[in-house]
Amino acid sequence: MNNTLAYGVQNATAPVAPLCIERREALGRDVLIEILYCGICHSDIHQARNEWGGGSLYPMVPGHEIIGRVSKIGAQVSKFSVGDLVGVGCFVDSCRHCAACAEGLEQYCEAGMTGTYNARDRRGELTFGGYSERITVDENYVLRVPDNLDPAAAAPLLCAGITLYSPLRHWNVQSGQKIGIAGLGGLGHMGVKLAAAMGAEVVMITTSAHKAQDARRLGAAEVLLSNNPAEMAKHANSFDLIVDTVPVPHDLNPYIDLLKRDKTLVIVGPLDPVGVHGAKLIGKRRQVAGSVIGGIAETQEMLDFCGKHQIVSDVEVIQAHYINEAYARMLKSDVKYRFVIDIASLR
Numbered sequence: 001m002n003n004t005l006a007y008g009v010q011n012a013t014a015p016v017a018p019l020c021i022e023r024r025e026a027l028g029r030d031v032l033i034e035i036l037y038c039g040i041c042h043s044d045i046h047q048a049r050n051e052w053g054g055g056s057l058y059p060m061v062p063g064h065e066i067i068g069r070v071s072k073i074g075a076q077v078s079k080f081s082v083g084d085l086v087g088v089g090c091f092v093d094s095c096r097h098c099a100a101c102a103e104g105l106e107q108y109c110e111a112g113m114t115g116t117y118n119a120r121d122r123r124g125e126l127t128f129g130g131y132s133e134r135i136t137v138d139e140n141y142v143l144r145v146p147d148n149l150d151p152a153a154a155a156p157l158l159c160a161g162i163t164l165y166s167p168l169r170h171w172n173v174q175s176g177q178k179i180g181i182a183g184l185g186g187l188g189h190m191g192v193k194l195a196a197a198m199g200a201e202v203v204m205i206t207t208s209a210h211k212a213q214d215a216r217r218l219g220a221a222e223v224l225l226s227n228n229p230a231e232m233a234k235h236a237n238s239f240d241l242i243v244d245t246v247p248v249p250h251d252l253n254p255y256i257d258l259l260k261r262d263k264t265l266v267i268v269g270p271l272d273p274v275g276v277h278g279a280k281l282i283g284k285r286r287q288v289a290g291s292v293i294g295g296i297a298e299t300q301e302m303l304d305f306c307g308k309h310q311i312v313s314d315v316e317v318i319q320a321h322y323i324n325e326a327y328a329r330m331l332k333s334d335v336k337y338r339f340v341i342d343i344a345s346l347r
Contacts, residue, residue: 001025002032005346006132007320008061012050016323018346021061021128023136025072031080031139032072033088038130039065039155039315040339042186042247045327047118057118063130064090064116065158065340067151071134079139085151087143087303088135089158090293092116092127104297106141131323133346143300146307153312156186156338157303159293160313164191164243165302166294167266168198171241175199180242182226182255183269184211184218187245189314189337192218197309203235205242205255214336218314226254237261237284245269252288256280266291313338319345 001022008019026032044062046052066088070080080086093114094106101109114121117129128135145154164187173179179200181191188204195202196219203222204215212223225231232254239258247269253276255265261284267274268291276288294302306312314337318326326339 002134002136004133006061006128007323007346008059008128008131009048010059012048012056012058016048016062016131016327018320019059019061021059021132023128023134026074026077026136028074029076029139030074030136031070031077031086031142032134032136033066033068033086033142034071034134035066035068035130035132035343037067037152037155037317038063038341038343039159039313040323040326040330040341041065041156041159042330043159045330057120057126059126060118061128061131062117063132063341064088065155065160065338066116066130066135067145067155067158068135068343073139077139080142080144085145085147087145087154087158088116088130088137088141089143089162089299090116092137092141093121104295106295107293130343131320131341133343141296143296143303145303148307148310149312152317152340152342153315154303154306155340156190156313156315157306158299160186160190160338161194161306161311162294162299162302163187163268163292164245165194165305166298167243167268167291168195168241169298169301170291171264171266173198173200173241176201177240178203178238180205180224180239180255180258181220182206182242182244183246184208184215185245185247185333186313186335186337187269189218191243191245192220193311194305196220197305197311203239232258239263241266243268247271249274251275253277253280256286256288259284259286261285263287264289268292315340317342321345
């Protein structure tokens with residue numbers, strides 16, 4: 001076992017603080033990764049504070065946006081070599097035999113994917129995430145990161161990036177289509193960048209007029225204020241796809257009115273119950289759907305796409321001792337657009 005420095009929480013009310021964990025040796029198909037950077041996702045806060053009601057497991061080391069370099073490999077590893085720049089996302093295992101896993105959709109594993117943290121692995125041991133010096137992961141759940149990407153800014157691609165890439169790919173976004181991204185935050189800013197790189201006419205949908213300049217900088221062709229009925233009416237029946245990243249409860253029905261016939265509103269942000277007027281769907285055969293991250297193959301495809309188009313997240317790199325302040329700022333939406341921890345600062 002490898003003694004490893006980490007930052008984590010001991011219970012739902014404790015601050016994020018230094019602690020020591022153990023990582024298994026790289027045996028068989030395992031890859032030992034020395035972590036360089038780890039992004040902070042809002043779900044880290046939810047799980048650390050046990051806000052999702054599933055019974056968080058403690059001690060907890062959050063972090064599932066991991067970039068690092070391979071330092072050791074097991075004897076059976078064939079996909080990676082020592083020194084490779086690699087990533088680890090939201091899960092580190094799945095059942096490997098259900099229909100979803102067989103199709104490369106491990107994120108929908110019928111037995112439940114094994115989270116990078118706040119889960120138990122095949123040995124029954126707690127998984128610990130990327131707020132740590134190193135991590136050991138089966139090579140089948142490790143991703144290759146293009147060398148031309150800034151590793152710090154690439155870290156959030158492992159969650160925020162794939163969360164937006166997956167629905168854009170699944171609903172087959174094409175050049176010239178009109179695509180709406182609702183909400184300009186950690187998820188939404190990635191949606192704008194990715195959809196624009198796919199050739200779409202991207203419209204940022206927001207309630208905040210002051211975000212217009214930044215949305216255009218990121219690649220939006222237009223900004224639509226959803227709290228302006230006249231503007232919304234002008235865009236009615238015109239969108240090929242809308243991806244809703246807004247993380248708080250809100251009315252979906254005005255967005256549904258924006259869709260063309262047979263088109264889809266995809267939810268990736270709201271987790272609370274939502275109300276939809278059936279007539280808005282029935283009248284034009286519209287759909288409301290959901291999506292969550294991506295499988296290993298699709299996440300690798302996303303990273304390669306980002307490498308080709310030189311897409312990374314807009315990040316603020318922080319030291320480990322600043323994590324609690326970063327959490328507090330995230331709760332106030334005071335970040336553009338993702339915090340990333342410099343893991344060297346743990347030492």
